[in-house]
Amino acid sequence: MSQLGGLAWVVFLFLLGEFGADAVALAARASLQEAPPATVIATCSACHGSSGEGNETMAAPRLAALPQSYLQDQLDAFARGERRNASMQSMARGLTAEMREALSIYYSGLQAPAKVNVEVPDAVRPQQRGAWLALRGKWDNDVPGCVQCHGQGVLGVGPHIPPLWGQQASYLRAQLLAWKHQDRPGGPLGLMATIARRLSSADIDDVAAYFANAPDSALAGASSSSSAAPLNAVPPSAFRPAEESSIADDDFGREVRKGEALFLHTSELAKQYVGSPINCVSCHLDAGRRADSAPLWGAYTVYPAYRRKTGQVNTFAERIQGCFNYSENGKAPPLGDPVLTALETYAYWMARGAPVGIRLPGTGYPKLAQPPRAPDFDRGALVFEKNCALCHGADGQGQRSEAVTVFPALWGELSYNWGAGMEQIDNAAGFIKANMPLGLGGSLSDQDAWDVARFIDSHERPQDPRFTLSTEKTRELFHDAKFSMYGTPIDGHILGSP
Amino acid sequence: MSQLGGLAWVVFLFLLGEFGADAVALAARASLQEAPPATVIATCSACHGSSGEGNETMAAPRLAALPQSYLQDQLDAFARGERRNASMQSMARGLTAEMREALSIYYSGLQAPAKVNVEVPDAVRPQQRGAWLALRGKWDNDVPGCVQCHGQGVLGVGPHIPPLWGQQASYLRAQLLAWKHQDRPGGPLGLMATIARRLSSADIDDVAAYFANAPDSALAGASSSSSAAPLNAVPPSAFRPAEESSIADDDFGREVRKGEALFLHTSELAKQYVGSPINCVSCHLDAGRRADSAPLWGAYTVYPAYRRKTGQVNTFAERIQGCFNYSENGKAPPLGDPVLTALETYAYWMARGAPVGIRLPGTGYPKLAQPPRAPDFDRGALVFEKNCALCHGADGQGQRSEAVTVFPALWGELSYNWGAGMEQIDNAAGFIKANMPLGLGGSLSDQDAWDVARFIDSHERPQDPRFTLSTEKTRELFHDAKFSMYGTPIDGHILGSP
Numbered sequence: 001m002s003q004l005g006g007l008a009w010v011v012f013l014f015l016l017g018e019f020g021a022d023a024v025a026l027a028a029r030a031s032l033q034e035a036p037p038a039t040v041i042a043t044c045s046a047c048h049g050s051s052g053e054g055n056e057t058m059a060a061p062r063l064a065a066l067p068q069s070y071l072q073d074q075l076d077a078f079a080r081g082e083r084r085n086a087s088m089q090s091m092a093r094g095l096t097a098e099m100r101e102a103l104s105i106y107y108s109g110l111q112a113p114a115k116v117n118v119e120v121p122d123a124v125r126p127q128q129r130g131a132w133l134a135l136r137g138k139w140d141n142d143v144p145g146c147v148q149c150h151g152q153g154v155l156g157v158g159p160h161i162p163p164l165w166g167q168q169a170s171y172l173r174a175q176l177l178a179w180k181h182q183d184r185p186g187g188p189l190g191l192m193a194t195i196a197r198r199l200s201s202a203d204i205d206d207v208a209a210y211f212a213n214a215p216d217s218a219l220a221g222a223s224s225s226s227s228a229a230p231l232n233a234v235p236p237s238a239f240r241p242a243e244e245s246s247i248a249d250d251d252f253g254r255e256v257r258k259g260e261a262l263f264l265h266t267s268e269l270a271k272q273y274v275g276s277p278i279n280c281v282s283c284h285l286d287a288g289r290r291a292d293s294a295p296l297w298g299a300y301t302v303y304p305a306y307r308r309k310t311g312q313v314n315t316f317a318e319r320i321q322g323c324f325n326y327s328e329n330g331k332a333p334p335l336g337d338p339v340l341t342a343l344e345t346y347a348y349w350m351a352r353g354a355p356v357g358i359r360l361p362g363t364g365y366p367k368l369a370q371p372p373r374a375p376d377f378d379r380g381a382l383v384f385e386k387n388c389a390l391c392h393g394a395d396g397q398g399q400r401s402e403a404v405t406v407f408p409a410l411w412g413e414l415s416y417n418w419g420a421g422m423e424q425i426d427n428a429a430g431f432i433k434a435n436m437p438l439g440l441g442g443s444l445s446d447q448d449a450w451d452v453a454r455f456i457d458s459h460e461r462p463q464d465p466r467f468t469l470s471t472e473k474t475r476e477l478f479h480d481a482k483f484s485m486y487g488t489p490i491d492g493h494i495l496g497s498p
Numbered sequence: 499m500s501q502l503g504g505l506a507w508v509v510f511l512f513l514l515g516e517f518g519a520d521a522v523a524l525a526a527r528a529s530l531q532e533a534p535p536a537t538v539i540a541t542c543s544a545c546h547g548s549s550g551e552g553n554e555t556m557a558a559p560r561l562a563a564l565p566q567s568y569l570q571d572q573l574d575a576f577a578r579g580e581r582r583n584a585s586m587q588s589m590a591r592g593l594t595a596e597m598r599e600a601l602s603i604y605y606s607g608l609q610a611p612a613k614v615n616v617e618v619p620d621a622v623r624p625q626q627r628g629a630w631l632a633l634r635g636k637w638d639n640d641v642p643g644c645v646q647c648h649g650q651g652v653l654g655v656g657p658h659i660p661p662l663w664g665q666q667a668s669y670l671r672a673q674l675l676a677w678k679h680q681d682r683p684g685g686p687l688g689l690m691a692t693i694a695r696r697l698s699s700a701d702i703d704d705v706a707a708y709f710a711n712a713p714d715s716a717l718a719g720a721s722s723s724s725s726a727a728p729l730n731a732v733p734p735s736a737f738r739p740a741e742e743s744s745i746a747d748d749d750f751g752r753e754v755r756k757g758e759a760l761f762l763h764t765s766e767l768a769k770q771y772v773g774s775p776i777n778c779v780s781c782h783l784d785a786g787r788r789a790d791s792a793p794l795w796g797a798y799t800v801y802p803a804y805r806r807k808t809g810q811v812n813t814f815a816e817r818i819q820g821c822f823n824y825s826e827n828g829k830a831p832p833l834g835d836p837v838l839t840a841l842e843t844y845a846y847w848m849a850r851g852a853p854v855g856i857r858l859p860g861t862g863y864p865k866l867a868q869p870p871r872a873p874d875f876d877r878g879a880l881v882f883e884k885n886c887a888l889c890h891g892a893d894g895q896g897q898r899s900e901a902v903t904v905f906p907a908l909w910g911e912l913s914y915n916w917g918a919g920m921e922q923i924d925n926a927a928g929f930i931k932a933n934m935p936l937g938l939g940g941s942l943s944d945q946d947a948w949d950v951a952r953f954i955d956s957h958e959r960p961q962d963p964r965f966t967l968s969t970e971k972t973r974e975l976f977h978d979a980k981f982s983m984y985g986t987p988i989d990g991h992i993l994g995s996p
Contacts, residue, residue: 342811
């Protein structure tokens with residue numbers, strides 16, 4: 001690649017990051033120096049179709065409008081033999097590196113299949129196994145839903161997370177099996193290989209069928225046991241939250257589902273109360289069910305409680321208001337608002353059978369022991385680059401799909417504010433250790449978790465709504481002396497100064 | 499007693515009922531025809547003192563300002579040998595019936611001992627055994643606190659419930675033992691005999707010591723086991739609410755105690771939200787702990803819930819608001835008000851360990867089976883006269899001590915309104931069967947409970963706050979067709995008509 005080409009790529013990648021998949025076609029055309037020869041394209045088209053639309057029978061994937069870097073990575077991996085497929089390996093080896101790049105640019109620039117409307121999906125039921133896996137995941141085995149990384153509508157997010165929409169179901173199925181059986185490199189952070197290993201073959205059939213819009217195997221009455229043992233699941237909690245399938249189709253059940261929808265899609269469905277585009281589920285994984293991720297069942301049973309943060313006893317509804325005011329950087333719904341009642345009802349339903357007033361194992365975020373070395377910004381920056389930037393972006397600003405947040409911003413104007421619990425590095429470290437990277441919880445060392453929490457929470461973010469007189473005074477009144485960076489200097493700037 | 503004397507007594511008793519113990523002296527003097535001879539009084543004074551103040555060493559009770567009918571009943575019982583005491587039996591037998599009446603009038607007319615201020619007692623602790631028995635009772639054995647019938651400040655209530663204030667502790671102890679060992683008639687409804695049988699000897703020592711202002715035996719370190727087996731206690735519930743002794747002296751514990759005080763003294767401590775002088779504890783016995791009396795632990799675990807009454811899912815705080823608006827005939831505190839938060843915290847604390855979302859045995863009021871005969875007003879009137887009038891008054895208007903409600907009004911302007919759950923005769927029948935007369939729960943037949951509930955709920959009471967257009971329309975919209983009398987005629991009057 002020439003120096004000029006390199007610069008063009010920087011611009012291209014910048015645009016790609018900035019505007020997402022929509023901008024790929026335009027940007028790719030603008031930067032394309034040489035189109036691949038028609039003979040080469042004809043060869044590809046034999047399987048992938050003349051518009052790069054793929055071929056279901058041949059399990060040949062859609063290529064059109066996939067991220068260029070993703071396509072190039074795949075061709076290179078076939079050429080090196082790291083990704084296995086007899087015909088693709090042979091094809092790729094026959095192409096120069098430049099030709100592989102040109103092909104990836106070409107296919108990336110083709111028109112994507114017609115998009116679906118990105119809508120909040122109808123309340124899905126766990127019996128709809130494929131849909132459930134795609135939208136909600138399989139958190140008993142630490143598997144996030146497809147949409148949690150590929151975006152609502154699975155349109156793809158950024159250069160490394162391709163769209164699943166319009167992809168061939170047969171291909172998706174084959175790839176999940178390939179990851180499961182180590183016939184394909186694991187992808188960034190090895191995430192897809194890890195996830196595929198946690199899925200049973202039946203799970204893979206179901207989720208592929210969902211993307212094919214085929215009847216869901218479970219709905220069609222087929223037996224689809226998902227009995228694969230957890231490989232790296234969270235330690236089983238003493239408490240199992242209520243099963244989704246127990247939500248009745250009555251007035252109470254409708255309220256539970258309303259609360260669940262608000263929990264998953266807060267920034268869309270409770271827009272008026274949300275400042276930064278963050279959803280409840282961003283900090284409370286698996287729809288608030290996951291232990292060590294501040295599960296709702298754990299919180300519900302320990303309120304009303306006296307909180308030092310407010311200097312009084314707060315009810316559960318008041319605690320939720322705190323999330324809106326700080327973590328969502330918004331203005332909380334008033335007590336009695338239908339949004340609060342629905343969220344409280346959802347939490348109550350989930351806690352069914354839990355003992356009132358007793359803190360269950362898995363409540364809140366785990367408290368990490370102090371690491372051997374004091375948490376460090378620079379080491380944290382490296383941890384971030386390696387483990388977090390893929391999803392949250394190199395600049396920590398998160399990623400969106402069709403204006404809907406897929407990965408939340410970790411600092412800046414669109415992030416949680418200086419009043420949120422997550423601004424304390426002990427809280428952030430506990431959350432990160434247990435849950436991050438998404439689907440790879442527990443994989444970072446304690447030291448890494450502390451360092452990256454220190455790094456993240458040493459960036460500017462929206463002002464603390466409790467701001468009083470000065471940053472110094474506000475720190476003194478409301479911030480933890482040990483674990484908050486608010487009011488402390490970073491590169492000459494006092495964090496939180498107006 | 500002459501015809502004229504009889505009329506005077508009617509007037510006297512009316513005044514007594516209307517103005518309480520304060521009026522006794524005046525009314526008694528006004529109606530006294532013949533004072534007892536000085537020689538007779540001198541004999542009585544030898545033990546009871548020249549002012550009728552009693553004598554602790556001799557276990558001779560205070561007589562001054564006790565209700566006249568009560569004193570006369572006792573003298574008559576001694577004369578008949580039903581109440582046993584060697585000297586009193588001999589004395590009483592030596593007096594004519596007229597003299598016994600004259601003596602009762604005389605002593606009733608003497609000045610009462612100086613009164614205490616009637617204040618909400620400081621939060622009592624169960625370790626203070628005597629105080630706890632006096633103020634809270636021993637509901638595990640179905641024993642109400644003394645104050646629940648004798649009034650806050652135990653100044654006595656009406657003609658049949660004497661003051662305990664200023665009474666000789668040795669005498670109180672002796673009488674409780676006499677009832678326990680059947681050496682004294684059981685009193686109205688046999689209530690005191692039943693209660694005394696449910697107390698251990700240690701309980702009796704403790705409560706007598708409390709009234710003597712002597713150091714409480716438990717506080718003084720003495721062992722005071724209350725291990726008497728229940729005689730007629732409520733069936734043990736599967737759930738035991740949190741022990742009072744578990745309330746910590748911290749910010750949370752203080753909130754629990756605040757809620758408890760509000761629960762017991764609602765009409766004093768939450769005056770601004772209460773219309774009729776009724777306390778939470780009036781319908782939720784034993785400070786909200788008692789099974790089958792709509793215990794707070796049972797209610798807490800089943801909210802939020804969808805209610806037909808409101809057509810939506812209500813939180814627990816909203817459910818409490820309903821109590822204020824209907825059962826208390828008031829205006830509920832707004833959501834977030836400290837009164838609601840304290841009450842919710844109290845309920846939450848009491849429910850510690852109960853499973854969220856599961857209806858425990860003993861929740862609400864029991865559902866009675868339909869009785870063999872349709873509930874009947876006239877039969878109910880007889881049940882009422884025999885079992886309820888003693889405390890709630892022949893006119894159902896309850897009784898007060900120093901302007902503080904001891905027994906709530908069951909109908910009329912000071913009662914619950916037409917929106918309260920208790921206006922439904924099925925609810926009232928369930929409550930009455932399980933809990934009434936106070937301390938004698940379970941003693942009425944199902945038929946009696948249904949009949950008296952029908953009688954009570956066929957009286958006028960404050961309007962339904964949901965009143966819409968007309969009584970007919972309001973009945974249709976909000977009232978149970980089978981179990982509400984609202985909008986139905988009684989003696990030509992339509993209940994609930996404005």
